[in-house]
Every structure is written in structure tokens, then in C-alpha cells.
Amino acid sequence: MLFSRVRGLPVLTPGAADRIGVVRALTVDAAAGRVTHVRIGRGRLRGQAVVAWEALGAVGTDMLVVRSADGPAGAPQHRDLLGARVLTECGEERGTVLDAAFDPVTARVETVLTTFGEVPPGLLLGLGDHALVIRTGHHR
Incomplete structure (x- = not known):
């Protein structure tokens, strides 16, 4: 899956499929060669959520489903890979x-x-x- 295709995908909760927001960016640990977190835009007034990759229940070509939208304490600083x-x-x-x-x-x-x-x-x-x-x- 391409990073560029993930940006903008809706992020939903399981079950009721409530929309949390949309994917704004993926945080990468380049040395480990893996995606570690998803940055979710919740709207202009609601800010952003940060979810660990392991907190995702499903990743599809048209949406992501998270088990919990509560951001982890101590999420790593985000640096955008795209455009770097x-x-x-x-x-x-x-x-x-x-x-x-x-x-x-x-x-x-x-x-x-x-x-x-x-x-x-x-x-x-x-x-x-x-x-x-x-x-x-x-x-x-």
C-alpha cells in the first residue's frame, strides 16, 4: 500500500463504524523500517489524534478501523516522510x-x-x- 493512498482515508471505530476522522499522516521509524503511528485529523476544532499502528483493527484500501482512538502517552515526534x-x-x-x-x-x-x-x-x-x-x- 502506498503512503499517498492512505492519506485522507476515513478512520472508523469497530461495530457502529463511527467516523473518528481522516488519516493525515503516517509516522515512520526509518531505522526500524516500519510505520509506528497513524495521525488522524478530527476536524478543525477537534484537533488531531495519534494512534499506534498496533491499535488498528483493520487496514483497507478505503478505510482504517481502530480499536481505540485514545492517543498513546509519549507518541514519537512526527516527521513527514513524503516530501523529505x-x-x-x-x-x-x-x-x-x-x-x-x-x-x-x-x-x-x-x-x-x-x-x-x-x-x-x-x-x-x-x-x-x-x-x-x-x-x-x-x-x-
């Missing part, structure tokens, strides 16, 4: 992140699509405020 600048560990520019594919069951990142091509998850080192840092395999 890509740098190697040596500081070389490697384009910009266009999209990323992940497995909706395991939350594992399968590939990161950049303006320079695909980056496999094994090359991801970290995602910070400045850029997504990737391993090149070359050492200085």
Missing part, C-alpha cells in the same frame, strides 16, 4: 521522497520511492527534521 529530502550518510544529495510502499499487515516499509529511484528499507538510517538519511554501502 534524501541524503546519504556522507551528506550526498539523493533527491526527494515521492512516496513509500508498506505492508498494511506488518507495517513494514517495502520501498521508498524517490526522485532518484527506489530505496530498499535496508538502506534507511533515520528520518529527521532535515532529511531522510540512507546508507550508501560506501565507507570513507
Whole structure:
């Protein structure tokens, strides 16, 4: 599933299928190569909820279902993967992140699509405020 296709999907509760909001973003632990949290927009006056990936009951192409919409204490700071600048560990520019594919069951990142091509998850080192840092395999 692509990150870009998840944005904007409705987020529902199980059973009554009450709408909580819509997916605003996915939080990624780049070093671990997995999605950790879902950021849910609840509307202009209701703010945002943060839900751990493990709190999801189902992930589909047209909606997400959460078991609980209560945000976890100590949710990690969010840095958006989409649109992030890509740098190697040596500081070389490697384009910009266009999209990323992940497995909706395991939350594992399968590939990161950049303006320079695909980056496999094994090359991801970290995602910070400045850029997504990737391993090149070359050492200085």
C-alpha cells in the first residue's frame, strides 16, 4: 500500500463504524523500517489524534478501523516522510521522497520511492527534521 493512498482515508471505530476522522499522516521509524503511528485529523476544532499502528483493527484500501482512538502517552515526534529530502550518510544529495510502499499487515516499509529511484528499507538510517538519511554501502 502506498503512503499517498492512505492519506485522507476515513478512520472508523469497530461495530457502529463511527467516523473518528481522516488519516493525515503516517509516522515512520526509518531505522526500524516500519510505520509506528497513524495521525488522524478530527476536524478543525477537534484537533488531531495519534494512534499506534498496533491499535488498528483493520487496514483497507478505503478505510482504517481502530480499536481505540485514545492517543498513546509519549507518541514519537512526527516527521513527514513524503516530501523529505534524501541524503546519504556522507551528506550526498539523493533527491526527494515521492512516496513509500508498506505492508498494511506488518507495517513494514517495502520501498521508498524517490526522485532518484527506489530505496530498499535496508538502506534507511533515520528520518529527521532535515532529511531522510540512507546508507550508501560506501565507507570513507
